[in-house]
Amino acid sequence: MKNLDVKILTKHLDDPELHTLAAYERHGGYGALRKALKGGMTPEKIHEEVKASNLRGRGGAGFPTGIKWGFLPKQTEKPVYLVINADEGEPGTFKDRLIMERNPHSLIEGCILSCFALKANHCFIYIRGELFKAIKRIEQAIEEARAKGYVGPNVLGTGFRCEIVAHPGAGAYICGEEMALIESLEGKPGQPRNKPPFPAHVGLFGCPTIVNNVETIAYVPWIVENGGQAYSDLGSDRNGGLKIWGVSGSVKRPGLWELPMGIPMRYLIEECAGGMKDGKVMKGVIPGGSSCPPMLAREIDVALDIESIKKAGSMLGTGCVTVFEEGICTVRLAQRIAHFYEHESCGQCTPCREGTGWLYRNVKRLEHGDALEGGLGLLESICNRILGNTICALGDAAAMPIQGFIQRFGDEWAAHLGAGRCPIQG
Numbered sequence: 462m463k464n465l466d467v468k469i470l471t472k473h474l475d476d477p478e479l480h481t482l483a484a485y486e487r488h489g490g491y492g493a494l495r496k497a498l499k500g501g502m503t504p505e506k507i508h509e510e511v512k513a514s515n516l517r518g519r520g521g522a523g524f525p526t527g528i529k530w531g532f533l534p535k536q537t538e539k540p541v542y543l544v545i546n547a548d549e550g551e552p553g554t555f556k557d558r559l560i561m562e563r564n565p566h567s568l569i570e571g572c573i574l575s576c577f578a579l580k581a582n583h584c585f586i587y588i589r590g591e592l593f594k595a596i597k598r599i600e601q602a603i604e605e606a607r608a609k610g611y612v613g614p615n616v617l618g619t620g621f622r623c624e625i626v627a628h629p630g631a632g633a634y635i636c637g638e639e640m641a642l643i644e645s646l647e648g649k650p651g652q653p654r655n656k657p658p659f660p661a662h663v664g665l666f667g668c669p670t671i672v673n674n675v676e677t678i679a680y681v682p683w684i685v686e687n688g689g690q691a692y693s694d695l696g697s698d699r700n701g702g703l704k705i706w707g708v709s710g711s712v713k714r715p716g717l718w719e720l721p722m723g724i725p726m727r728y729l730i731e732e733c734a735g736g737m738k739d740g741k742v743m744k745g746v747i748p749g750g751s752s753c754p755p756m757l758a759r760e761i762d763v764a765l766d767i768e769s770i771k772k773a774g775s776m777l778g779t780g781c782v783t784v785f786e787e788g789i790c791t792v793r794l795a796q797r798i799a800h801f802y803e804h805e806s807c808g809q810c811t812p813c814r815e816g817t818g819w820l821y822r823n824v825k826r827l828e829h830g831d832a833l834e835g836g837l838g839l840l841e842s843i844c845n846r847i848l849g850n851t852i853c854a855l856g857d858a859a860a861m862p863i864q865g866f867i868q869r870f871g872d873e874w875a876a877h878l879g880a881g882r883c884p885i886q887g
């Protein structure tokens with residue numbers, strides 16, 4: 462296993478003042494910005510380092526950040542925007558909140574460096590509306606950075622202009638989807654746009670835009686300061702660096718830990734989160750937020766990287782694992798998940814609007830022990846009609862867990878059919 466003692470974003474979390482500029486600078490903060498802007502690093506050089514870092518997007522899809530940045534047009538008359546996705550709505554996920562509340566300047570420094578690399582002068586941080594403390598801390602951090610000359614019309618006296626605006630959302634999960642987020646930032650209802658065109662070409666206000674997750678951008682200062690290769694070396698093959706992992710559910714110590722990409726899931730659950738609580742026996746896990754297909758307890762020796770989890774039949778998602786115990790009915794669990802997606806579907810496209818509703822109603826019927834016409838095949842057929850047929854991936858996010866539950870817990874699901882009640886929890 463890699464060195465588990467290296468920390469980046471959580472290294473100084475024991476300092477209760479870390480959210481202030483003074484404390485962040487005491488721990489070396491804004492050193493990367495000085496190095497880049499005063500030390501003559503070009504935007505292209507920063508981009509190269511990010512590519513070399515093998516940093517993959519931490520918002521759920523794991524797209525390589527350096528490659529995404531390369532999609533911006535080489536020449537444009539239009540302004541380029543950087544948009545930070547701080548909507549963090551995926552159930553079971555609570556890692557960006559930690560960064561924003563406890564180490565907000567790491568994000569702000571990352572935004573300034575990334576704007577410089579992307580030749581952008583404006584950055585918007587779209588923050589989930591319920592995260593009051595995070596909004597306050599980010600607003601304070603922007604103000605402090607502005608007062609110190611890190612943000613504003615003339616960053617560190619170099620003539621580089623960088624404006625950062627915090628924009629609270631209004632509590633809609635769909636606004637975490639990058640195109641819906643852009644619509645919402647523009648003041649419209651949060652409904653995704655069809656892709657292509659991709660935001661790198663036609664994004665915010667019709668201009669070239671890069672959308673990145675909070676955690677993704679918060680790692681950029683370390684990469685600039687220490688080099689992309691050094692970051693890559695901290696992680697595993699094609700999965701560079703560290704990541705903030707979460708564990709919640711039936712474990713002794715739910716929480717967050719910053720550890721290398723590629724650590725075994727078992728290590729995270731047993732060593733970090735202390736294993737199962739109250740003598741419970743693990744039944745399964747949802748690896749990275751509710752849109753990921755569940756895995757069985759016996760499958761948790763998988764390495765936590767994008768390819769390994771995919772090979773095991775699920776997704777790394779946000780890297781926040783939810784653990785559930787024997788005695789929990791997976792149909793009831795799936796019913797709650799299906800209800801979430803039915804409620805959060807924006808209603809714009811038919812397969813998602815209708816499909817998420819059909820899924821929820823039929824999983825609910827199954828949980829009550831009703832017979833379904835066509836048995837579990839009915840649910841599978843609804844999933845197949847949603848998957849790949851929607852404007853954005855919310856539809857997939859609703860269908861994939863249901864497919865996964867049927868695949869892994871099919872006997873338990875079949876036992877509900879016509880049983881008149883839930884055979885697991887009554």
Ligand SMILES: Cc1cc2nc3c(=O)[nH]c(=O)nc-3n(C[C@H](O)[C@H](O)[C@H](O)COP(=O)(O)O)c2cc1C
Nearest residue numbers: 518519520546548549550637638639673674677854
């Ligand atoms: C329904 C839906 C909700 C999403 N919610 C979030 C979110 O809350 N935060 C986030 O960073 N990405 C979210 N995403 C992924 C974003 O669309 C986008 O891929 C991500 O912000 C890109 O950043 P990254 O490359 O740094 O990961 C969501 C996607 C979908 C389909």
